[in-house]
Amino acid sequence: MRAFYPLLIAIAALWAMPKNAHAQLYVTQIPSPPSTIGVVGKYDAKTGAAISPSFITGLNLPAGLALLGNTLFVANRTSGTIGEYDATTGAVIDANFITGLNLPDGLAVLGNKLFVLNNGSGIVGEYNAKTGDVINASFITGLNEPLGLAVKSAK
Secondary structure (H helix, E strand, O other): OOOHHHHHHHHHHHHHOOOOOOOEEEEEEOOOOOOOEEEEEEEEOOOOOEEEEEEEEEEEOEEEEEEEOOEEEEEEOOOOEEEEEEOOOOOEEEEEEEOOOOOEEEEEEEOOEEEEEEOOOOEEEEEEOOOOOEEEEEEEOOOOOOOOOOOOOOO
């Protein structure tokens, strides 16, 4: 009987989940006419339907995105910052989570590490994804106009 109760709780939790809960896709874009101000839009990853095309606004030429749990990191090229936002509501957690970057583009998360590709200086920096503290600002150097960044876990 003790094993039956956890099963009932799990079934109740699944039943209580919103029926419209879908994976989300976040997209950076620059509204027309082109400017340095940009937005992050939120879309349904299964259908492509817009959930909130202006989910996060007022960004400085947003480029790279990365998720860690419910935290969405956004690379702002013109301000040289990484902003931290709530992935569910779009609320600002810390618009200047990491500062002093040189045209940040790509972002990738591995565990509690946030890797930041700095296009302007040709380096990839390594930061603590929970605190924003520098682990190694010159983790990879000598790159020629790097644009994309992805990470694969060893697991």
